[in-house]
Amino acid sequence: MSNTASLNTKKLLHTPSPHLFSKRSSAWIMQQVLIALLFPAVAATYFFGWRVLLMIAIGIISSVGFEYAYQKLRGLNITIYDYSAAVTGMLIGLSLPVTAPLWSIIVGSAFAILIVKQLPGGIGRNAFNPAVAARVMLKVFFTPWITNWVTPEPDVVSTATPLEYVGHFSRTVPDEVPGLWDLFIGTGLGGNVGETSKLAILIGLIYLVVRGIINIKIPLLYILTVAVITSIYGDYSFTYMMTHVLSGTLFFGATYMATDYSSGALTPDGKTVFAIGCGVLTAVIRIVFNFPGGVGFAILIMNGLAPLIDKYLAPRIYGHRKRPAQEHQL
């Protein structure tokens, strides 16, 4: 018999079940998110030009760099190879208008990685989505530089955003607002570079769902909730509702930000409430305040509420009548 034919019992592993492990790793999951972000990145480059690639590169390099430096200085395990910092950097790069100064991307990355992600303990421990927190911080503290609504025409011009027309108690869609098809494809639109083409985001969304990276219920319920509320508020005007659905950060946020593992809800029912909550807050902020960035605020508020939601919506265990009473501790 050949060498392999005999059983060398001394070399057999003796670890308890299960004996097989899924091939997915955290790094693989983050790679999938990066791949899914390529679709809006390509669309953004097509609409806004090569500067987009520079923005993404600076986002990734600075985020990964800050994570590496922080962990090196504090003598922690280096986790940049799990690609999560790269995801944050790419999100930040895609979250700003094409005119945003490049230093604002670095400031955003520093805030996201150092304050929001690493301070609470690094990957999996951040209560808030680093990229969302960074963009909201930039909007709050660094407006005029970065919130100008810029169209991708030869001479970039600042105009009002479609949301300013349909938000703030407006119930109709004025003619100045781009048509639904343009809003969907992203042609002639301004705004944050990654958010313009809903088509590209939709492809990224489908990719993430097919790969089993995100739960489709989060983006679906989020967008549906906004659709339902704006539809009711706009007297069931299809154009009004769809303008809301296809404008601003909704698609981008629902696909890439509300689905963030760490800052979202953990429990199945918690995810449902989280997504609907994001939708309600987004719609309310848009309708009531004349304020850009409703999606960012909505997601951050729900991030803050997620532990509480999980605490009350822990799944009912098989055979038990009630959900387990517990403290949510992570």
Added chain:
Amino acid sequence: MLLQLMKKREGAYTVERKRRTEHKPTEEASVPEYLIYPLSMHIGAPAKPVVEKGDYVKIGTLIAEKEGFISANVYASVSGQVKEISDQPTMNGKGPCIVIKNDYQDVYEAPLFNEGEELSVDQKKSLIEQAGVVGMGGATFPTSVKLSPPPEKSIDTLIINGAECEPYSTSDHRLMVEYAKQLIEGIRVLHEVLPVTKTYIAIESNVHESVAVMKAAIEDVDHIEIKELETIYPQGSEKNLIKNLTGREVPPGGLPADVHTLVTNVATTFAIYEAVRLGRPLTKRITTVTGEPIKEPKNLWVRIGTPIQHLIEECQGFQLKTGKMIHGGPMMGKPLTSGQVPITKGSSVITFLEKEEAVRSERTPCIQCAECLHVCPVSLQPILISNAYENGDIDQAEKLGAMDCIDCGNCSYICPSKIPLLDNIRSAKSEIKARKEDN
């Protein structure tokens, strides 16, 4: 479709590895010179030897007697001589065993009842008990105990479990394909001894052949329904089968009888048929010997007591280096370190894995992906129990339902950060048990 996607899965789509043995008809395995019978090849009290060194035994001679209510008889599966009663390696570590030297004469003991004898319900139940029938899907719980529940827990629903959800196992599948008639007869026996009004035969939809054969076999039998179930692990777990088929949930710490249900594995049903229709005690079973390292994987009719080493030779040895030898499947099986461990009543599959696939990669921080919650068949939050255990908070682990864990292994399997979730939950469980015993 969308709703389906949004639903909690309560299971994992583990790799499916039945292909190498799925279409291989069962073969009679050759019989070794020495056979080893652990006194504890069932859940409950070990059986008590009723033979002594030097005694002559036949196939079907009682060699160890059940002791107490939850226990089971053990029979010789060859004719020959009792060589010794001593500690031998078993799947649960070293334990007392009867070793018999085969004389290769294959002399049979008389059946458990005389041919043509009319059997009463109690006699039939007693035959199942006498024959040493236990749950042959791996749990090895004595079947007779399940057949005699207290009156307020009378059985109205019977589930024949052919949902063989462990990735490599095909022994139940082959039994259904090749012995459908006998299985139906076994179900008839159960109908004769229990006030059952509804019977389900549960089969995973990936094994089309057994679904087709069983469908044809039940055509002229009333009250039986074939339930084709999604191929998802652990579809065949007793608790999940009951919930999926009847909507009932077994209460915490309870038994299927608490919800008026009896679940028996197909191999057990076959053993019931043999006991009550033919008067044969349980002395052999089908065992799948498989896994990539095995050169010629097979579905074998094996005499109980046959050492695994003998079956490896029966399958032409190995073509690749083995990293792990498992009694059972890769999700719930027990790791073995000796080829001398014998096939027992619950040995539905012996799986061999290459080293690379059996090694867990390095642990990384939890990313809160919630996959472990998603795949838990009893809706636990494995990561939270694991965290509670690692923080030394056993109270919290208990509140989170550690004791409800059914050990299926899905959480550890799916975790992208390779956190030893099930190991931690098991440790939490034993600490909770230890504390209860202290009080």
